[in-house]
Amino acid sequence: MDAKKPRAAVDGLFTMDPEEPRLIGGKCSSCGSYFFPKFYQTHKPTCSNRGVEEVLLSRRGTLESFTVQHYPPPPPFVSPRPFVPYGLGLVALPEGINIIGIMTGIAVEDLKTGIEVELVLETLHQDEKGNDLLSWKFKPVD
Amino acid sequence: MHPWGKFPRKSFVDLGVEAIINALNDAGMQWTDIQAMVSGCFIWDGVGGLLSGHSIAAVMGETGIPITNVFNVCATATSTFRAAYQTVASGEQDICLALGTDISPAGFLPIVGGENPEDCDYLRWKMLGITNPGYWALECRQRMERYGTTEVDLARAKVACSKNGALNPNALYRKVYTVDEVLNSPMVADPLRLLMICATRDGAVATILCSAEIAKRFTSKPVMIAGVGLGSALYGDPTARLGLLAAPPKTDVPMLSESYMSSQMAYRTSGIGPEEMDLVELPDNSSWHYLQYLETLGFCGPGEAEQLLASGETELAGKIPVNPSGGMACFGEAVSAQGLLQIHEVVKQLRGECGERQVQGAKVGMAQTYGMLGNSAAAVFKV
Numbered sequence: 014m015d016a017k018k019p020r021a022a023v024d025g026l027f028t029m030d031p032e033e034p035r036l037i038g039g040k041c042s043s044c045g046s047y048f049f050p051k052f053y054q055t056h057k058p059t060c061s062n063r064g065v066e067e068v069l070l071s072r073r074g075t076l077e078s079f080t081v082q083h084y085p086p087p088p089p090f091v092s093p094r095p096f097v098p099y100g101l102g103l104v105a106l107p108e109g110i111n112i113i114g115i116m117t118g119i120a121v122e123d124l125k126t127g128i129e130v131e132l133v134l135e136t137l138h139q140d141e142k143g144n145d146l147l148s149w150k151f152k153p154v155d
Numbered sequence: 156m157h158p159w160g161k162f163p164r165k166s167f168v169d170l171g172v173e174a175i176i177n178a179l180n181d182a183g184m185q186w187t188d189i190q191a192m193v194s195g196c197f198i199w200d201g202v203g204g205l206l207s208g209h210s211i212a213a214v215m216g217e218t219g220i221p222i223t224n225v226f227n228v229c230a231t232a233t234s235t236f237r238a239a240y241q242t243v244a245s246g247e248q249d250i251c252l253a254l255g256t257d258i259s260p261a262g263f264l265p266i267v268g269g270e271n272p273e274d275c276d277y278l279r280w281k282m283l284g285i286t287n288p289g290y291w292a293l294e295c296r297q298r299m300e301r302y303g304t305t306e307v308d309l310a311r312a313k314v315a316c317s318k319n320g321a322l323n324p325n326a327l328y329r330k331v332y333t334v335d336e337v338l339n340s341p342m343v344a345d346p347l348r349l350l351m352i353c354a355t356r357d358g359a360v361a362t363i364l365c366s367a368e369i370a371k372r373f374t375s376k377p378v379m380i381a382g383v384g385l386g387s388a389l390y391g392d393p394t395a396r397l398g399l400l401a402a403p404p405k406t407d408v409p410m411l412s413e414s415y416m417s418s419q420m421a422y423r424t425s426g427i428g429p430e431e432m433d434l435v436e437l438p439d440n441s442s443w444h445y446l447q448y449l450e451t452l453g454f455c456g457p458g459e460a461e462q463l464l465a466s467g468e469t470e471l472a473g474k475i476p477v478n479p480s481g482g483m484a485c486f487g488e489a490v491s492a493q494g495l496l497q498i499h500e501v502v503k504q505l506r507g508e509c510g511e512r513q514v515q516g517a518k519v520g521m522a523q524t525y526g527m528l529g530n531s532a533a534a535v536f537k538v
């Protein structure tokens with residue numbers, strides 16, 4: 014039997030570095046705008062070039078807002094059974110871009126804005142062979 | 156209009172045809188009087204739905220008129236209205252029909268268009284599972300921290316709408332709620348509870364627009380379109396925009412910038428400002444929207460919406476009656492038809508045909524819709 018091997022639930026969104034994973038974003042060399050994902054570009058209207066270079070976004074940011082979803086979302090999201098309410102955070106990165114991510118490593122009752130969080134990779138769900146499919150999540154920094 | 160509800164045995168065509176027939180009867184017109192049509196339908200109906208105007212004209216009887224199909228998500232219906240307005244205002248045609256029709260799936264609106272890894276809407280469902288109320292909750296919590304908005308404030312928005320809806324025979328939900336009932340409804344996306352979020356429903360509305368000269372033939376008291384607005388977002392809009400994974404916030408850009416832009420355009424083209432408005436139908440997709448739109452549309456300053464609501468000034472007898480129809484809280488949202496439902500209410504109010512929910516002496520009214528990915532439309536009416 015093959016060893017179970019974790020992989021990204023969707024490729025190209027983050028690096029697979031197990032210690033220090035990073036989101037793969039884009040940056041415009043002309044107007045300085047940052048994007049995530051890198052294909053979804055939002056340039057300044059006066060941008061002269063609209064060129065994009067791939068950048069790895071900061072791992073750490075500040076929790077600007079959060080919510081706790083109490084009902085299982087529809088597919089393609091795969092919810093655990095039984096469903097457990099989970100947190101979603103809006104995280105401000107130093108680049109001046111806010112990123113949404115699932116919260117981990119903190120009880121939903123303990124979520125509060127202003128805390129420092131960092132990006133981790135965790136299992137989103139497993140495929141039919143039991144391999145872990147990963148996504149980015151945000152975890153409070155100790 | 157075709158009433159709002161769930162109609163599993165009907166198609167968007169059935170709803171659209173019924174709405175058109177009702178509008179023709181109201182106007183005293185025949186289908187053959189219609190010289191152009193602009194139509195919009197949401198995404199659940201394949202090619203027939205993309206070409207909703209053509210699908211529906213086939214049933215009404217094909218007359219060779221210009222038909223345009225419009226898609227601007229939740230702002231679709233108001234966008235059909237704007238295009239119909241331009242068709243008449245430009246002098247191209249004298250009588251144009253605007254139609255919005257929608258049959259939605261039950262529950263959370265799911266993903267459209269398959270598993271495309273370069274579609275943010277797919278990624279937000281796949282990687283985050285963030286629902287529409289999830290996005291609104293992220294904004295709502297920031298508002299609570301910024302202005303001290305309480306759960307009671309959020310509940311009051313539902314209560315206020317439910318009082319109006321109870322007086323509207325067209326409304327789907329006619330129960331008057333109390334603050335306690337709203338606060339005891341299940342939590343969906345903290346801090347938003349079930350009764351602070353609108354449901355999705357089916358419905359259709361047809362509106363007939365004609366030149367002022369032609370209108371005299373059909374009615375002695377026409378409602379005039381004072382101005383229309385259509386907006387898209389501004390670079391740097393801080394809103395966590397529904398359907399995206401990231402936002403690049405700039406401090407000097409208003410949130411819901413597309414809605415700010417569409418309302419400003421409607422004020423500019425009509426020459427009528429928020430302070431002169433006798434009533435407004437705004438998009439209360441959630442209680443957060445109710446509060447935020449009071450500010451985005453300029454009915455109060457930043458952080459003042461809670462006080463405006465609590466003071467009763469948004470009730471039927473208040474300074475600025477909000478959602479006299481009961482709004483989405485009492486109808487649910489039929490995505491691509493909702494804007495015309497709002498316009499239907501404003502027109503009925505200005506005609507003085509609203510019975511118990513009539514805003515006394517209403518002469519000027521506004522309808523405003525909101526859609527995902529930077530979409531918003533508005534219209535101002537007067538008599």
Ligand SMILES: [Zn+2]
Nearest residue numbers: 041044056060
């Ligand atoms: Zn650029």
